[in-house]
Amino acid sequence: MNPLQKNIRATSTHIARSFTRHFASKADAEVAKPYPFSKNAIILPSSPEPLPPSLLKGTAIMAHVKNTLPPPAAKELLSTLFHPSHPSALRPGSIISLTLAHAPTNFAGVLTGVRHRGPDTSFVLRNVVQRTGVEMRFFVGSPEIKDIKVLTRAGEKGTKRMRRAKLTYLRDDASKMNAISASVRKAV
Amino acid sequence: MLRRLCATSRFSQARALHASYIACFASPVPEAAEASTQQWSPLSKRTGVIARKRGMTAMWDSNGARIPLTILQIENCQVTAHVEKPRRHSDPYVAVQIAASDRSAKNTTKAMLGHFEKAGVAPKRIVKEFEVTKDALLPVGTTLSAVHFVPGQFVDVVANSLGKGFAGVMKRWNFKGLRASHGVSVSHRSAGSTGQHQDPGRVFPGKKMAGRLGGKRITQQNLFVARIDTALNIIYVKGCVPGVDNAHVYISDATKKMVASAKVKMAKGKEPETWLPRGVDTLPFPAGTAEVAAQVADVIVAPAQGRNPWAPKE
Numbered sequence: 001m002n003p004l005q006k007n008i009r010a011t012s013t014h015i016a017r018s019f020t021r022h023f024a025s026k027a028d029a030e031v032a033k034p035y036p037f038s039k040n041a042i043i044l045p046s047s048p049e050p051l052p053p054s055l056l057k058g059t060a061i062m063a064h065v066k067n068t069l070p071p072p073a074a075k076e077l078l079s080t081l082f083h084p085s086h087p088s089a090l091r092p093g094s095i096i097s098l099t100l101a102h103a104p105t106n107f108a109g110v111l112t113g114v115r116h117r118g119p120d121t122s123f124v125l126r127n128v129v130q131r132t133g134v135e136m137r138f139f140v141g142s143p144e145i146k147d148i149k150v151l152t153r154a155g156e157k158g159t160k161r162m163r164r165a166k167l168t169y170l171r172d173d174a175s176k177m178n179a180i181s182a183s184v185r186k187a188v
Numbered sequence: 189m190l191r192r193l194c195a196t197s198r199f200s201q202a203r204a205l206h207a208s209y210i211a212c213f214a215s216p217v218p219e220a221a222e223a224s225t226q227q228w229s230p231l232s233k234r235t236g237v238i239a240r241k242r243g244m245t246a247m248w249d250s251n252g253a254r255i256p257l258t259i260l261q262i263e264n265c266q267v268t269a270h271v272e273k274p275r276r277h278s279d280p281y282v283a284v285q286i287a288a289s290d291r292s293a294k295n296t297t298k299a300m301l302g303h304f305e306k307a308g309v310a311p312k313r314i315v316k317e318f319e320v321t322k323d324a325l326l327p328v329g330t331t332l333s334a335v336h337f338v339p340g341q342f343v344d345v346v347a348n349s350l351g352k353g354f355a356g357v358m359k360r361w362n363f364k365g366l367r368a369s370h371g372v373s374v375s376h377r378s379a380g381s382t383g384q385h386q387d388p389g390r391v392f393p394g395k396k397m398a399g400r401l402g403g404k405r406i407t408q409q410n411l412f413v414a415r416i417d418t419a420l421n422i423i424y425v426k427g428c429v430p431g432v433d434n435a436h437v438y439i440s441d442a443t444k445k446m447v448a449s450a451k452v453k454m455a456k457g458k459e460p461e462t463w464l465p466r467g468v469d470t471l472p473f474p475a476g477t478a479e480v481a482a483q484v485a486d487v488i489v490a491p492a493q494g495r496n497p498w499a500p501k502e
Contacts (some may be wrong), residue, residue: 032485033484033485035484036469036484037338037468037469037472038338038339038340038467038468038469038488040491041338041339041340041467041488041489041490041491042250042488042489042490043487043489044485044486044487044488046419047486051419051420055420056263056264056420057263057290058240058261058263058434061243061259061261061420061422062242062243062245062259065242065245065259065422066245069245069247070247101498102252102498117245117246119245119246119247120245120246139246139254141246141247141248142248142252143252144252144498
């Protein structure tokens with residue numbers, strides 16, 4: 001077997017949920033349509049709902065792709081924690097801890113901004129690690145994000161509501177960042 | 189390129205090419221050298237497709253790598269005519285004329301209405317020819333689908349770039365401009381000198397100067413097809429495509445990484461499995477039509493390319 005293929009198969013097991021065929025029964029597998037042009041192509045299960053004909057003309061096609069392209073795990077996050085206006089959406093200033101599949105396996109910090117772009121939504125966490133300010137941008141749709149733990153929610157009762165969508169001023173505010181990193185260390 | 193090397197022999201079509209190619213390269217004959225009408229071979233050239241650029245997004249492959257995607261949707265792309273014109277010193281020019289994007293009859297000229305009626309298709313907004321080999325001709329009225337392209341292959345996308353208006357030399361020609369201070373007066377972004385002195389005493393034609401930039405036909409080559417959706421007729425290509433959203437683009441098999449690469453590999457006597465990019469077994473031939481799409485699943489994704497970027501390099 002091609003060594004590259006072996007590597008792909010080994011790493012894809014834990015994220016295989018989104019990418020492999022799901023069949024309720026053997027009968028479904030038998031009626032599944034084979035793809036003769038590529039042996040290794042991944043065939044995703046199609047949605048049972050019929051598509052409105054206006055989609056074929058391009059009406060609201062980007063909104064449709066936004067809803068259907070992300071795998072289920074990412075869709076869940078995009079519709080709640082990282083939705084632009086969901087009641088339980090994360091507000092900038094919240095303190096979040098991530099568990100990742102790649103290094104660094106854990107990263108916690110204050111949420112300084114969310115960039116809403118549908119499946120390509122990303123967010124930035126800032127923390128002070130070993131006396132160095134560190135910002136990391138993570139993509140919500142990435143399969144490398146294993147777990148998101150919200151330690152403190154900004155704007156809820158008892159916590160301050162940030163008056164900015166993007167907290168880039170924290171880059172120049174060492175005292176505030178020291179306070180934030182101390183509370184991150186305490187909360188984690 | 190290969191034709192010019194064998195200038196003495198005249199090429200007609202795939203079967204006659206067989207012996208001539210052998211004479212040119214003196215390499216062992218591949219078993220599948222004869223181009224059949226239903227099987228793709230490097231000696232055949234498939235048609236392209238007219239699509240519309242809908243926007244951009246991103247997905248993650250099975251390695252966990254992010255792939256930026258451009259969404260290209262095929263909007264009722266149908267064959268409207270065959271073109272065959274003789275050429276003086278070469279084989280005849282053979283092309284298939286494709287039209288896309290339905291348009292209301294009241295907005296179509298009588299001339300074009302007659303043309304579309306003869307083809308038996310609805311009136312369309314855009315009509316274009318794609319040069320093909322004779323075995324890749326399609327019946328008039330055939331509807332093309334996203335299944336024409338295989339996830340894992342490469343395509344060339346042609347579109348009109350975004351217009352930048354009257355652009356200065358720094359944007360248009362990457363000039364460095366002048367200093368920001370130290371006495372420079374009112375010409376920080378100008379071109380500076382445009383020539384020498386009394387000899388030649390003129391500005392050479394073609395001197396790079398400010399002017400209109402953009403709005404021209406641009407080909408983006410070798411874009412990877414990451415995913416196709418046969419239900420919505422969408423091709424997701426990796427990377428950027430010139431032009432505005434909803435603009436018409438022409439998509440065809442990549443000249444360098446598909447067409448030429450396969451021809452060279454075949455002429456060198458490589459294994460047929462290596463002629464196409466890794467992961468692509470064969471291409472729908474003569475084209476990926478709506479009938480082919482009906483026999484295939486809705487969403488097909490290319491396997492992950494290259495090594496896992498998150499795994500440590502050994």
